[in-house]
Amino acid sequence: MATGLSATTPLVEARGLTKRFAPPARLTDMFRKERAHTHAVNKVDLTISRGESVGLLGESGCGKTTTGRLLLKLIEPSAGDILFDGTAVSGLAGPSLIDFRKRAQLVFQNPFDALNPRFTIERALAEPLVNTGVDRATHHDKVERALSQVRLPPLARFEGLFPHQLSGGQLQRIVLARALVLEPDFIVADEPVSMLDVSVRAGVLNVMREVRSSLGLAALYISHDLALVRYVCSRTLVMYLGRIVEEGPTEDLLKSPLHPYTRALMKAVPVPRVDQSRDPLPIIGNVSDARGQPKGCSFRDRCPLAIARCADDEPALRSVAPGRRVACHLL
Amino acid sequence: MEPPVLDVRNLSIEYRTSRGIVRAVDGVSFSVPKGAIVGLVGESGCGKTTVARSITGVLHQSARIAGGELVFKGKDLVAAPEKEWLEKRWRDISFIPQSAMNSLDPVYRIGAQLEEVLVHRGGRTRAEARSRSSELFDMVGLNPARLDEYPHQFSGGMRQRVAIALALALDPGLVIADEPVTALDVIVQRQILDVIRDLQRKLSLSMILVTHDISVVAYVSDKVVVMYAGRVVETGSTADVLERPRHPYMMGLTNAFPDLDTAAHDLVPIDGSPPDLASPPSGCRFAPRCPFLLPRCETDDPASAALGEGRSVACHRAPEADDLRARAKESATWLPA
Numbered sequence: 001m002a003t004g005l006s007a008t009t010p011l012v013e014a015r016g017l018t019k020r021f022a023p024p025a026r027l028t029d030m031f032r033k034e035r036a037h038t039h040a041v042n043k044v045d046l047t048i049s050r051g052e053s054v055g056l057l058g059e060s061g062c063g064k065t066t067t068g069r070l071l072l073k074l075i076e077p078s079a080g081d082i083l084f085d086g087t088a089v090s091g092l093a094g095p096s097l098i099d100f101r102k103r104a105q106l107v108f109q110n111p112f113d114a115l116n117p118r119f120t121i122e123r124a125l126a127e128p129l130v131n132t133g134v135d136r137a138t139h140h141d142k143v144e145r146a147l148s149q150v151r152l153p154p155l156a157r158f159e160g161l162f163p164h165q166l167s168g169g170q171l172q173r174i175v176l177a178r179a180l181v182l183e184p185d186f187i188v189a190d191e192p193v194s195m196l197d198v199s200v201r202a203g204v205l206n207v208m209r210e211v212r213s214s215l216g217l218a219a220l221y222i223s224h225d226l227a228l229v230r231y232v233c234s235r236t237l238v239m240y241l242g243r244i245v246e247e248g249p250t251e252d253l254l255k256s257p258l259h260p261y262t263r264a265l266m267k268a269v270p271v272p273r274v275d276q277s278r279d280p281l282p283i284i285g286n287v288s289d290a291r292g293q294p295k296g297c298s299f300r301d302r303c304p305l306a307i308a309r310c311a312d313d314e315p316a317l318r319s320v321a322p323g324r325r326v327a328c329h330l331l
Numbered sequence: 332m333e334p335p336v337l338d339v340r341n342l343s344i345e346y347r348t349s350r351g352i353v354r355a356v357d358g359v360s361f362s363v364p365k366g367a368i369v370g371l372v373g374e375s376g377c378g379k380t381t382v383a384r385s386i387t388g389v390l391h392q393s394a395r396i397a398g399g400e401l402v403f404k405g406k407d408l409v410a411a412p413e414k415e416w417l418e419k420r421w422r423d424i425s426f427i428p429q430s431a432m433n434s435l436d437p438v439y440r441i442g443a444q445l446e447e448v449l450v451h452r453g454g455r456t457r458a459e460a461r462s463r464s465s466e467l468f469d470m471v472g473l474n475p476a477r478l479d480e481y482p483h484q485f486s487g488g489m490r491q492r493v494a495i496a497l498a499l500a501l502d503p504g505l506v507i508a509d510e511p512v513t514a515l516d517v518i519v520q521r522q523i524l525d526v527i528r529d530l531q532r533k534l535s536l537s538m539i540l541v542t543h544d545i546s547v548v549a550y551v552s553d554k555v556v557v558m559y560a561g562r563v564v565e566t567g568s569t570a571d572v573l574e575r576p577r578h579p580y581m582m583g584l585t586n587a588f589p590d591l592d593t594a595a596h597d598l599v600p601i602d603g604s605p606p607d608l609a610s611p612p613s614g615c616r617f618a619p620r621c622p623f624l625l626p627r628c629e630t631d632d633p634a635s636a637a638l639g640e641g642r643s644v645a646c647h648r649a650p651e652a653d654d655l656r657a658r659a660k661e662s663a664t665w666l667p668a
Contacts, residue, residue, distance in 0.1 A: 059516035059517070059518065059519075060516055167604040168604075169600075169604065197374035197375055197543065198374065198543070198545070198584055198587050198588060199374060199583065199584060199587050199600060199601040199604075200600060200601075200604060201587065201598075201600070202586075202587040202588075202589075202598035202599060202600035203600035203602075205589075205598055206597070206598060206600065224516060224517065225589075226517075226591060227589030227590065227591050228589060230589065230591065231589050231598065254591065264518060265517060265518060266591070267521075268517040268518045268520070268521040269517055269546075269591050270517075270520070270521065270524075270544070270546035270547060270549065270550050271546055271549065271590055271591060272545040272546045272549050272573060272585070272588050272590065273549055273573060273574075273590075274549055274569055274570040274573060274574070276549065276550065278525070278528075278550070280525070281518060281521055281522065283518060
């Protein structure tokens with residue numbers, strides 16, 4: 001793949017990214033003209049610069065995982081473009097696709113499932129190198145380096161060990177090391193610590209922060225956990241029903257959330273202290289259905305501030321302050 | 332003072348496994364005062380769910396109670412025959428599962444499932460059961476008009492509300508909730524916790540809330556029981572345990588937890604992982620990870636010492652707790668040696 005020429009080009013850029021899923025086919029559908037599709041990701045624009053950590057925050061079903069999979073070309077978009085280092089990802093095939101895979105890697109959510117139970121740790125770590133045809137003579141050094149990056153002991157300590165012989169925290173570091181072994185420029189980490197206990201979670205998060213700053217890695221952290229996003233990401237995108245509703249530097253966004261959804265989300269996060277607010281949340285009811293996307297704002301039926309205009313007119317994501325964008329008519 | 336609804340005394344539970352007998356719960360004692368929510372917290376594998384299951388009498392078939400007592404309303408349940416358990420279950424002690432998705436029968440209407448409990452376990456007539464079902468739906472914030480719908484028509488949060496309604500159907504003396512909000516998104520989680528809190532106040536429910544999440548405990552529970560590797564390491568009022576932890580494990584957890592309200596600080600993990608319960612260490616079970624280790628910690632198992640007001644801690648250095656807490660706040664304390 002051609003290397004981007006300008007340092008100002010973002011490493012990852014998505015424009016109008018959309019993914020529709022067809023509902024499961026039924027026999028009666030033969031008689032219907034059109035079936036309602038689920039808009040998992042709906043006209044999403046985003047950019048990630050080199051070395052930048054971006055958080056993608058949202059509830060289950062909001063499309064955050066689908067967005068991550070689209071960016072890595074694990075699934076194809078229904079519409080829209082993805083540029084990686086200035087090159088359209090959609091056209092990649094053969095050697096250029098392998099090159100892309102080397103540069104853009106995924107860190108899986110569940111370390112207990114992400115590793116083949118019949119592969120030794122050593123083999124699991126070398127597998128990406130084998131698959132992308134990296135010279136065998138360099139494998140050992142590359143694996144050792146990845147292990148030290150995630151603060152694990154040298155390979156000799158894992159000799160002959162299988163995934164079930166390691167703890168959850170160690171496994172998640174192995175999963176991260178496996179993503180780093182190809183020396184990627186970009187990683188997508190999908191809920192990287194949600195399966196870990198609190199006492200070991202902090203260790204993995206610290207490793208992620210270190211890796212980001214020492215390797216200059218660009219990363220998209222997908223999470224429902226605001227505190228985690230705050231800990232590792234400088235910029236945050238908030239997603240609701242397939243759309244980005246708010247975007248900004250993480251600390252600004254936490255200090256003064258602008259979108260009514262972000263505000264409710266922030267109030268809902270429990271804190272480990274007894275003296276906390278127990279006021280009712282500024283939100284109505286439950287997440288509505290992502291199928292058949294009605295007109296207007298997707299959050300309006302849960303929004304305590306909705307006005308008549310919200311029902312007809314879909315708010316665009318627009319800039320309200322330096323670096324901050326919000327999709328809401330009330331701002 | 333009123334006697335506690337449930338008194339767990341020196342409870343031990345063993346599992347038969349391919350690697351031999353594993354004592355997952357080892358000499359656990361705590362009590363549930365009437366009208367209080369007790370948070371039972373700990374990490375995966377600490378034995379909290381096993382304790383909860385033993386109280387509902389639904390232990391896994393490979394598990395058995397190896398010792399101790401479960402005194403419910405003055406009577407020991409451990410010795411009770413199965414017939415008596417059956418009588419107690421649901422009427423006296425009910426259960427809110429983690430995933431209501433899997434605990435509701437997909438082919439029956441929700442209302443029918445509520446009525447089944449009311450008729451068969453509660454001895455109500457069909458008509459009574461129907462009106463009680465509407466009442467229960469109202470109570471947990473669901474529209475009674477939706478009683479005739481099926482579980483798949485409900486969202487995850489609504490199903491969890493149904494599970495709460497089911498648990499409260501027969502006015503039980505004790506409700507056990509096992510990770511009732513873990514599978515839910517933050518907003519829904521908060522809404523369900525509010526339902527639990529409101530109902531607990533209104534009906535003065537006695538409840539055990541099993542969770543790995545200290546924030547959940549902080550939000551709803553009056554009292555905390557902290558478990559580590561099959562033992563109770565610390566108990567007390569929620570406020571006191573969270574603000575003035577006396578066990579090094581709890582002190583460590585407070586540093587490891589990301590917090591939204593305070594300024595971003597560096598998280599400090601507790602190095603290592605819990606011991607393998609098939610061959611637990613001979614002394615304190617937290618010793619291999621403890622930064623305040625003394626030689627005796629590796630040989631002598633610390634007993635749980637009562638400090639009054641329901642406060643107890645199992646640590647040889649408990650008398651120095653204030654000093655240790657100050658040291659625990661410094662991240663250098665927790666760096667691996």
